[in-house]
Amino acid sequence: MPELPEVETVVRGLRTVLPGRRILNVRLGKTDFIEDPAALESQLPGGRIVAVRRHGKFIVVELDSENGRRQATSLLIHLGMTGQLVTCPTETRILPHTHVFFGLDDGRELRYTDIRRFGQMRILANGAHESVLGGLGLDPLEASEQEFSARIRARSAHIKALLLDQHVLRGMGNIYTDESLWRARIHPRRLGAKLSDAEVHKLYRVMRQVLNEAIRLGGSSISDYVDADGQPGEFQIWHRAYGREGKKCSRCGKTIQRIIVAGRSSYFCPGCQRASRKIRRKRTPR
DNA sequence: CTTACGGCCTGGGTGC
DNA sequence: TGCACCCAGGCCGTAA
Numbered sequence: 001m002p003e004l005p006e007v008e009t010v011v012r013g014l015r016t017v018l019p020g021r022r023i024l025n026v027r028l029g030k031t032d033f034i035e036d037p038a039a040l041e042s043q044l045p046g047g048r049i050v051a052v053r054r055h056g057k058f059i060v061v062e063l064d065s066e067n068g069r070r071q072a073t074s075l076l077i078h079l080g081m082t083g084q085l086v087t088c089p090t091e092t093r094i095l096p097h098t099h100v101f102f103g104l105d106d107g108r109e110l111r112y113t114d115i116r117r118f119g120q121m122r123i124l125a126n127g128a129h130e131s132v133l134g135g136l137g138l139d140p141l142e143a144s145e146q147e148f149s150a151r152i153r154a155r156s157a158h159i160k161a162l163l164l165d166q167h168v169l170r171g172m173g174n175i176y177t178d179e180s181l182w183r184a185r186i187h188p189r190r191l192g193a194k195l196s197d198a199e200v201h202k203l204y205r206v207m208r209q210v211l212n213e214a215i216r217l218g219g220s221s222i223s224d225y226v227d228a229d230g231q232p233g234e235f236q237i238w239h240r241a242y243g244r245e246g247k248k249c250s251r252c253g254k255t256i257q258r259i260i261v262a263g264r265s266s267y268f269c270p271g272c273q274r275a276s277r278k279i280r281r282k283r284t285p286r
Numbered sequence: 287c288t289t290a291c292g293g294c295c296t297g298g299g300t301g302c
Numbered sequence: 303t304g305c306a307c308c309c310a311g312g313c314c315g316t317a318a
Contacts, residue, residue, distance in 0.1 A: 032294095032295095033295095078312080081295090115295080116296050116297085117295060118312055119312090120313090156288095173311055174310095174311060174312085220311080221311095222311065262289090265309080
């Protein structure tokens with residue numbers, strides 16, 4: 001579920017409460033989504049949180065390296081489809097599927113809840129960041145238009161697949177990809193290498209616009225997503241394509257369709273997101 | 287090197 | 303009420 005705006009919202013929330021806190025203890029439930037559960041239990045207690053960062057859809061909780069014997073480490077968290085990372089008082093009722101508890105030195109806890117356990121959690125020793133996070137693509141909000149254009153044009157895959165590919169861009173997911181393509185009036189099956197200058201320019205602009213608006217509204221909540229305080233986002237109200245199969249396009253009035261592209265449900269308007277002639281011919285053979 | 291697909295896991299919704 | 307089936311914000315490994 002969580003894409004860049006949701007992860008950014010969670011990180012901003014955590015940033016207001018975690019830095020400066022010391023982790024006192026770690027309690028684990030199911031651990032099949034944790035790379036090395038024993039490492040969490042042995043290396044995190046005693047550590048002080050110094051920063052919380054986002055890298056694509058990953059959350060990086062940085063710990064200090066004080067008292068010499070312990071190496072500086074980071075806690076790397078990916079929320080997968082249904083992961084939630086929330087701080088609350090220790091006595092707060094425990095939600096089902098909560099599998100990780102970090103006891104903090106202010107009487108609160110950082111909890112990780114994940115129904116489907118598609119998330120991921122691991123310890124990163126100092127210096128291991130590059131090997132794990134270095135392979136990811138451009139941050140959509142930091143990349144220049146030139147960099148974006150070069151990456152998109154370099155491969156002739158469907159534009160939908162390119163936007164979703166974390167090695168091309170880091171942070172885009174199914175919702176913001178469909179919303180960006182709708183705003184740019186680009187069909188999800190168009191090929192990256194074949195987009196015009198004007199189309200790439202438009203896509204770059206609207207993608208940043210969509211992401212920034214979503215961040216401002218605290219992300220999109222479809223079912224499971226909540227921020228670091230357990231609150232849902234509000235951007236779903238503004239979706240114009242995602243999840244709107246059968247509804248009228250707010251721009252041209254045609255009916256929004258759902259097709260599978262890159263193995264994912266893809267919502268688009270056949271009226272204002274025209275397929276290339278080649279694709280159209282394939283779909284309506286004479 | 288690509289792309290396509292199944293699988294991971296649980297729950298919600300729908301239709302019979 | 304039960305059951306089968308489809309769908310879900312992500313991503314990885316394997317096969318072609």
